[in-house]
Amino acid sequence: MSTPVLPPLRDMLASLIAINSISSASPQLDQSNQPVIHQLATWFELLGFKVDLMPVHTTHSKKLNLIARYGEGHGGLVLAGHTDTVPCDEHLWQSNPFQLTERDNAYFGLGICDMKGFFPLILEAVKPLLSQKFQCPLIVVATADEETSMDGARALVEAQQKLGRFALIGEPTNMKPINMHKGIMMERVVIHGSSGHSSDPSLGNNALDAMYYVLGDLIQFRQQLAKQFNNPLFTVPSPTMNLGCIHGGDNPNRICGSCELAFDLRPLPGMSTENLRESIQKRLALIAEQHSIDIEFNPLFPSVEAFETPAQSPFVQYCQQLTQHEAESVAFATEAPFLNALGMDTVVLGPGDIAKAHQPDECLPLSRINPFIKILQRLIHHYCITSPNVQTT
Template sequence: MSIPSVREMIARLVAEPSVSSVHPDFDQGNRAVIGHLADWLADLGFRVEIQGIARHPDKANLIATLGPDSEDGLILSGHTDTVPCDPELWSNDPFTLTERDGRLYGLGSADMKSYLPLVIEAVRTLDPKRLTHPLVVLATADEESSMDGAQALVDTGRRLGRYAVIGEPTSLKPIRMHKGIVMDRVTLTGRAGHSSNPALGVSALEGMNHVMSAILEWRDAIQKQHRNAGFEVPFPTLNLGHIHGGDNPNRICGHCELHYDMRLLPGMDNEQQRADLLAHLQRRLGDSELRLVMDALFAGVPPFETRADSPIVQACEELSGHPAGAVAFATEGPFFSQLDIQTVVCGPGDIDQAHQPDEYLRLDQLQPCIDMTQGLIKRFCLS
């Protein structure tokens, strides 16, 4: 089989719908995308392994290795899923890659179905016998929803490589930090009763008023304790995003629910901060009759940081000509960190175009991405 041109590879991946969503009506598998990549990589001499994902029979990760069989090489990684789209808001069919004004339009063109075709293009002429350290191409499932693909890798405990680049759209600027994400729900249960006599109930709404004050107090404290000047918003944030309680003005509210989102800095542990907040709220409620339950609305993403002096950070800085920074979105980076893989996020396209109608990749991002990938392979795989 001959491997298509880079443009054709991107077009074929865009043409395979692979939406992942926590909403089952929108959720799709990614095996068609994995299948194309596996064919092309096998054709280049990669040893191809397809790793199924528990809970999702129609989804898989692809691990493709070229060169020696060791765990001290370079991983180039991209996710194979996209977010859902509204085709009626697009100027063209989101699943037909369309060139216009020096841009390639299509769902996933920037985030991130172009990166792995560009990696394949970068290795097309590479002689596998020259590799002294393995090159691993990794394609993951479900990054946009559950991160179950990255979690499946962590569960195997296999390190796969010493260094990794995740080609999320950063306009080819290296990123070595992002915040963690926690989304939780606090439920307060009191006792409903007639409004005419406060002794007939215990108001969960009034209780929630105290809980919200306590949350904001706790937020002030962590914002004073934790700072990182590398971020545009240099402190942890906590947003109260949703509240619902009670039904009628003449009934004491028996039940109230609050949802919030926290963005924690590298060095802060999601679970430890949640436990700390819970203890603070319980202390505040004291011996009140109200019952408080805190639970997670999604699995969460830990904060991510790779040291500034890591060889992969320095290599990406030199090859891109940009200092490594921080972003406001989450990636699979912290999962790789759990496997002791030093990771940088750096890829073609702009995050502002991701998750939008008329998502596009600028054509002038293609060659610099190929050049940078070849530079990385030279440094980390050919000694």
């Protein structure tokens, strides 16, 4: 079997970086990821992958997931990543963020490490392995909107998409395997009181006064969570709650008629976001009753559950063996809990550095490219080419 001719690795990286696939809650910034998906589909089809495109219903524009399969059968390995990027401040970059630039022994460009650059590395890794017989499939998943709503990953779960047995997500982790991270909830509390002249409090119902009790109760709840839940494998071992922003009232001599609070809560593995929201709702309902005021409570976006693949998982152990690093935890959220929900042992492992992501001059060190390609090749060989008994260990 002749080796298919793909563009050189650098050209593939440059092609993806040149495509604006920013996802944003702001419709003025939000872009479709379809051009990225279609480019990836062309390359994977060239290698003989069967490619399916999944429409993803998002708020602002039409988006797609890509599912590319090579080989038949059950089990197998999933290599997953997202095709969108965060917005950027072009004036803070030393070079054009949409043009791949090489300097200081690194590639620079928006999404090079987080995480468009992952897909050309997969293509480069699998190309020389295609002459061998695949006992189990290799599945590449490229998703939409990870940086905002995670709608692409949610669509996979809603469809109960049949993928593989083990999954690796190529988010930037400094070549270290990650088997757990906290979840994230972003919530909003809106208190609707009634305004009136400040000279007589009986003329209204002050929403700011009620918010004082809400703040106190949430702080108390945060302290309770910190006492009840603890995981020393995290740098910050307890769940956290950040009271992020508050707005209310319009003038010092008017009773505050409305007040709004937004906060985030980051639960540990084993904590349910649904249970946390129910607990908060009950506490707010009691305050609303005590102060005869209306309190509205709703999420700013659907929550992401905490993620954990047990350290005893054969997949975690093999990733540790390949990287010579013990599996760790991270503070940022990924699509891993959604892949776990589809029945896969999942590890987050990529060549980039999270400290360079979401920053001007995002980069990927050249020194990590070939070592990471070799890791991918060993994973593919182990889980797709050798005996299928490996897949159900």
